[in-house]
Amino acid sequence: MIIRKLRLKHGWSQEQLADLSGLSIRTIQRIERGRKPGLESLKSLAAVFETSIEELQQEPEMTSDTKYTEEEQTVIDQVRAIKGFYSHLMTYVMVISLLFAINLFTSSHYIWAWWPALGWGIGILNHGLNAFEVFNLFGPKWEKRQIEKRLGRKM
Incomplete structure (x- = not known):
């Protein structure tokens, strides 16, 4: 999901993202595995990544065959x-x-x-x-x- 890619781009661990967003590590893990986050979770993550909720909700362009740079x-x-x-x-x-x-x-x-x-x-x-x-x-x-x-x- 886009959350994982943004987290890695910033060089943060899941624990660091959890601390910054106020979410639990378990929630971060679930979101990164593809579970749909709630609106409050999206708001927290959007604030941390300084982006819009809509951008975070975009479907990943790639499926399980994730392509990396x-x-x-x-x-x-x-x-x-x-x-x-x-x-x-x-x-x-x-x-x-x-x-x-x-x-x-x-x-x-x-x-x-x-x-x-x-x-x-x-x-x-x-x-x-x-x-x-x-x-x-x-x-x-x-x-x-x-x-x-x-x-x-x-x-």
């Missing part, structure tokens, strides 16, 4: 990459902790859990560097160049 899509992809990294990191911490616990309870004289921690840790480091685009060796620009090269086009 190139900039929006880039940001969405970056956030998804960072989310994937954090998920990977949490899995790493839990599994390695479990391996160390098993190692200490079964044979504490030799700590073998360092080896999987080191091996997987290298993968985590690489994932983090890519997600946060520290070196970005194989980023979108590289992909575009490779695609153009293979299609025989000059950039």
Whole structure:
């Protein structure tokens, strides 16, 4: 819905929009999922976004196949990459902790859990560097160049 797009355009979280509009976070979530807001909610949101109620009531031009601008899509992809990294990191911490616990309870004289921690840790480091685009060796620009090269086009 248009509310979500306006919220993201301003760089606000759902909580921030709820605070600014005086609505509950749950109401914001429902509206962003497509539920029709009441007149009072629309008035509050229109005041926050400094727009008219009519503009907020416009039907979205796009349905579930929402199309984003190139900039929006880039940001969405970056956030998804960072989310994937954090998920990977949490899995790493839990599994390695479990391996160390098993190692200490079964044979504490030799700590073998360092080896999987080191091996997987290298993968985590690489994932983090890519997600946060520290070196970005194989980023979108590289992909575009490779695609153009293979299609025989000059950039």
